Amino acid sequence: MNKKIIYLVSMMFFSLMSFISMQQVAQADISGLTVTPLIGDSNISDRFQIIGKPNSTRTLKISLSNFGTRDLKLNVVPTNASTSMDGKIIYTQNVKAGQYGLKYAFADMTQKKTVYVKANKTKDVSFKVKLPSGEINNLIMGGFNIYDSTGITEGNATVPVWITNANKPVGGIVSLHDLGLDVIAKKPHIIVNLQNKEPGQMKNVIVHVTVKRKSWLDRFNLGDKKMTADLTYPKVAPNSRIPVDFDQNTTPIKAGTYVVKGAARSGKATWTFHKKYTITQDQANNINKRCKGLIYNKTTTYILIVCVLVSIIFLIFWAIWYSGRS
Structure with missing residues (x-):
């Protein structure tokens, strides 16, 4: 009987100690x-x-x-x-x-x-x-x-x-920092880096961001599609970046001018941003060569080939017409 009591007391003690340890x-x-x-x-x-x-x-x-x-x-x-x-x-x-x-x-x-x-x-x-x-x-x-x-x-x-210096809650401010590139799991990623430049923690930050690469093909509705991200960040650290990830999967990074637009909201505060960034060919190549399984879109190449062929056919018909007049 005494052994059972000792055993039960020991189990209760170790359970209590485990609970305290879990708390800390x-x-x-x-x-x-x-x-x-x-x-x-x-x-x-x-x-x-x-x-x-x-x-x-x-x-x-x-x-x-x-x-x-x-x-x-x-x-x-x-x-x-x-x-x-x-x-x-x-x-x-x-x-x-x-x-x-x-x-x-x-x-x-x-x-x-x-x-x-x-x-x-x-x-x-x-x-x-x-x-x-x-x-x-x-x-x-x-x-x-x-x-x-x-x-x-x-x-x-x-x-x-x-x-x-004082145990008081402090808010933050969201602004646009820059546009970055990265390779994650051998896939290319475009990352819009927002930032909280204030020394205060933020909670429940709602973010809407769009990224669009400008192209002459936009006139024919054949350019790159606009990428959109709608995210909620439960917590944001003070003086830290807020990364918004655009996974490109099998699409390689293209050089060019990118337009970033968006807004962020926390509580009653709202911030908007709009800026252009340039990705150089060297930057794009550096990312793409480190990725696997990329599928290159050859729409631009095909359009140029068609334009060249049409130009050649036009020149041939023009030459025939001009020779006939002579």
Whole structure:
């Protein structure tokens, strides 16, 4: 009977401890790894939150538990939050001061570390964070990106670090940044990069964007079709780009002038944009040669061939007519 009571009490204890751990464990996609920010006395358990004065220093501790079967060599890299294509806050990109209006980069406040964690062991690692000397305007959304430095284990873990001078909500402003090209899964992509240049997080940003390549074939309704994107971003990080992806699938990138139009809305605020961009032949070739399965549209070539043939036939008939008059 006593053994049963001891067993039940033990199970209840471990269940409670597991629940507490689940409340404080940061997001981790690395197999066998549990990442826990050691926050201490705070009602916020999923991130560090610093409300500090300029030039002050804080020490942050992260607990890394390796429940896997092999040792891990982890990189713990400070960076700032970014916005993914599906409207999520991510900490996987290398963000520098000056990008998208970012005044202070979290990577400049602390150093990255490489940590070895043996199998079935836990290791705590500390970081000294030196706040900038200037005033912090609203929110710096920093964080630690944790990944396997050997590349053997895929995935990553993140520990957010939010720094502010006052715990007040701040909005953002959406504007057009540029037009970019990329290769994703060996397919060409045109990406319209919007941006939130303000140091405030945004929610539920609704975006409508169109992209049209200008061509003389538009006069005959034979030009490239207008591409349209209607998206909702649940979250947008402060001082970050907002990527709007146009997957070209098997269509190669064409050089030329592209017209980008659109609008964004968040709450009662609305922003509009309209701008032209040029994609050079070298830029198009650089993307296309890295892709596979592209199907080239030869409409322009066929039209030119027909025009040449018609011109030749016209010249022949003109020559015959002219010879007859002589």
